[in-house]
Amino acid sequence: MIFPVLECFHILGFILLAGSIALVDFRLLGAVMRDQGTAELSGDAAPWTLIGLALVLTSGALLFSSDPDHYYLNVAFQFKMGALLLALAFHYTIHSRMLKPGATAGAGKLAACLSLALWASVIGGGIFIGFVNGPQ
């Protein structure tokens, strides 16, 4: 009963995390809210990104603790953790630099595509954990 409840918090968390980042990425791509500054919009999104991050990390650590060996040896889990580290590092360095004045629109678009791809990889890695068999 605890496991599925934690999963729901995990899903809620990654909707907030990836959804708030996607909002800024869609703006960088010029797809939504073109009349708003990217810096302003990312200011709106940032607190929800952090709330989402806190939710996924807490629920994720608890889910992991239910069967550490199983996850640790699972290829999809390893992929997911690699993608997560990359996505977080990218988000708080290069991606955030694209929101400051002086960043070109082209670079912003490239960063937005990379950011969306990285977060999609993290989610995909998570889904595949249940479909990949680790060593028995």
Add this chain to the structure above:
Amino acid sequence: MTPLLTFAQWVQFTDWAAALRYSAIVYPVVLTLHLVGIAFFGGMVVFTDLRLLGLTMRRLPVSRVIAALRIPKHIGFAIVAGCGILMASSKAEEYYYNPFFWAKMSLLALIAVHGLAFRRSVYRGQLDPAPSQAKLAGALSLLLWTGVMICGRGIGYVEPPLEKLHALIWQWFSHLT
């Protein structure tokens, strides 16, 4: 047997639904698309609701935020629902017996009712909605979508014993003839 069950069995046993069910790659890819869509575009639903509740982008009028996020929400819904229909088709008979599936469909129907009920006062009004109406619409939307998410996760935890059900139906059928 109900016509709906007959239909579910027919869908599940079409070649493409069976292929999707047994594919070790395509099924999880469709599920991934479903969840990536939920994260990216569900985020737009969440931000619309948060603005309705006055929790983000307060410098912008409510109606502007609703209008700005309407198209991405609709595109996202098409992607997520498309993947959902594919997955439901591949396991249609199982889902016929799955209470979480029916709870999820009922909640989605309620979301349609919610959109219609608040259409004039909030979503498509000429003026910015009254704060009380906006807050009610936003809170209900968050609650309903959270319910959809919980039921969606629940679907995977129910495995109806199809072999036993088939045996029962077969028994009942041979009893008649």
